[in-house]
Amino acid sequence: MCNQTRRIGPKATTPAQGQTTGTHGNMSFATPPSSSPASVGAAPGNATQPAPSTASLAAVLIWLWGSAALVFAMALIGAITRLTESGLSIMEWNLLAGTFPPLSEAEWLRVFDEYKLTGEYQKQHLGALSMEGFKQIFWWEYIHRLWGRLIGMAFLAGLAVFAVARFRGRWPQLAWLMPHAVFGFVLICFQGFLGWYMVSSGFDTDLIDVSAYRLAAHLSLAVIILLYFVGLGVRAQSGTLPFSAGHWLNLPTALLVLVLATLVSGAFVAGLNAGLVYNEFPTMGEGLVPPDYRSSLSLLRNPFENPVAAQFHHRIFASVTVLLVAIFAVIVARRAGPGPVRFWALAALLAVVGQYLLGVVTLLYAVPIPLGAAHQGGALILLMSITLWRAHNNG
Secondary structure: OOOEOOOOOOOOOOOOOOOEEEEEOOEEEEEOOOOOOOOOOOOOOOOOOOOOOHHHHHHHHHHHHHHHHHHHHHHHHHHHHHHOOOOOOOOOOOOOHHHOOOOOHHHHHHHHHHHOOOHHHHHHHOOOOOHHHHHHHHHHHHHHHHHHHHHHHHHHHHHHHHHHHHHOOOOHHHOOHHHHHHHHHHHHHHHHHHHHHHHHHHHOOOOOOOOHHHHHHHHHHHHHHHHHHHHHHHHHHHOOOOOEHHHOOOHHHHHHHHHHHHHHHHHHHHHOOHHHOOOOOOOEOOEOOOOOOOOOOOOOOHHHHOHHHHHHHHHHHHHHHHHHHHHHHHHHHHHOOOOHHHHHHHHHHHHHHHHHHHHHHHHHOOOOHHHHHHHHHHHHHHHHHHHHHHHHOOO
16 A cells, blocks of 8 residues: 555544534535645645535545445455356456457357366366356356456546646645555556456466465455555545554554454465365364364465465464454443544444354355355455544544
8 A cells, every 4th residue: 555654634633723614415524724734635835725625525535435335346246256166267358358248159159168278167167067157157257357447447537537627726635636546546457467367377277266376466455455445535535644654553553454464364265265174163173273284285385275274274363353353442442432433443343243253154154155255345344444443543
């Protein structure tokens, strides 16, 4: 993520004397007086520049929060694509031509024949997958790619409108947003490349899945993009910068890092199909530690390439995460007065407990598609809750 080394603009607290506040639906923001020297993102010498109008700020917030919502939906679609083993059904990447699905029977046959070259088909579906069955997995991968294009186009359209407005001298107090928005678009483009890089790893006829390492990287970048857009939305709305230096050394940051580590361990569980082994809880076999935890792999590779070890580590991470997040969320909620800190701490508490229970149920039922997708969505909700907790935290 792109970090700032200083807080820009007033903190989102009670407006200072002389300030007025405005609202737009559920979105509130402080409008500094024209004489305020600390306008959000204002450059030196521009202290008297007016704040964006309610309508202008609302448009920016819709753009940023809408982009975050699209990324969240994309993560759910990606989870379903993975769970239905649809990712290798499209063997080519055409940014423009790939926007359209096969439009004739000949095109469908060509695409199906390409899929038949993969190890996934030859080792799992040889002679058993019909054209209708292929179309079912094709559509999930197609929707996943099409949604990625939608995210890029929607964000770029908003960026273009914002750039034109800034070129005309409008919204001077949102000047800080331009480099961040450009960086956000770069992340989106890189995510598209990383997605193709991940899919291409499954074209090897000796493999039946994509690389777990690349899958973990692809999911991690999706999370980074989501939280980055959430952070930009928070700053544009309230003037609070969740990624500033003052927000790094605190409790919510430590919890956020822990949840991210748990999510990455879960990505390896997904990439190795490790949710299909030891569908029991809390034991794994005859005890808490599975008998086949060790394998012929090296100590460095075993945690990331042995499905049993991957699931065991995810259990450990998840258990530590639910314990620490729950304890500290309760402590903070009891000490903090009514306000956003208490609200988001309690939201994180509910999210982490729900996510842990959902993970156990998903494991016990051998990862059915609805539960598996919901489990990935729950991880994102937990991460966003802690990110918003951090944004309003004072220390």
